[in-house]
Amino acid sequence: MTASTGAEVVGADAFEAIVAEVAAPLGRFVAQMIRDRALAEDVLQEALCAAWSSRQRMPADPQVRRAWLFGVARNHALHALRRERRGRRVLEALAAEPAPADVPAAAFAMHDVLVRTLGPEDRSLFLLRYVHGFSAPELAAMTRRRPAAVRKRLERAAAAMRAVAGAPSGTLTQTGSSHAPSSVA
Numbered sequence: 465m466t467a468s469t470g471a472e473v474v475g476a477d478a479f480e481a482i483v484a485e486v487a488a489p490l491g492r493f494v495a496q497m498i499r500d501r502a503l504a505e506d507v508l509q510e511a512l513c514a515a516w517s518s519r520q521r522m523p524a525d526p527q528v529r530r531a532w533l534f535g536v537a538r539n540h541a542l543h544a545l546r547r548e549r550r551g552r553r554v555l556e557a558l559a560a561e562p563a564p565a566d567v568p569a570a571a572f573a574m575h576d577v578l579v580r581t582l583g584p585e586d587r588s589l590f591l592l593r594y595v596h597g598f599s600a601p602e603l604a605a606m607t608r609r610r611p612a613a614v615r616k617r618l619e620r621a622a623a624a625m626r627a628v629a630g631a632p633s634g635t636l637t638q639t640g641s642s643h644a645p646s647s648v649a
Contacts, residue, residue: 474519497541507544511537586621
């Protein structure tokens with residue numbers, strides 16, 4: 465315990481016991497704030513991860529500790545709600561704008577196929593590689609993954625896109641930049 469803050473460094477077993485005691489009411493609180501079960505579960509996990517990372521500041525007194533954990537969860541829930549609200553405003557603004565005349569309808573159709581075919585992580589890798597021209601090593605640095613793992617994800621994403629488009633293997637090419645060749649490497 466530190467004298468100045470009244471906090472104690474909590475070990476893994478003690479933290480697990482604390483979480484087991486408070487997880488259900490904490491989860492209900494977050495769900496009441498968020499009103500989206502999946503997002504609430506994500507927010508709860510983020511809050512507990514943040515609490516684990518900051519456990520050296522966790523109060524020693526059980527009642528104060530409970531309030532501290534609820535405060536961490538509250539902050540994460542408010543942040544998620546702000547993020548969601550900003551995202552909604554951006555989507556509304558995009559929907560209100562007419563499609564640019566210089567963007568062909570095929571580009572909008574391809575975007576729709578991307579959204580329906582690839583998850584957010586693979587979609588971002590695919591777009592960064594094939595539209596914006598980043599190489600696999602550059603993407604690896606961005607995503608903190610090994611280049612081989614990025615290349616494998618790109619191969620799978622490209623295969624999924626080819627399957628949806630009915631295109632033969634090796635037909636994907638870059639359009640945005642001449643950064644790197646059109647292969648996955």
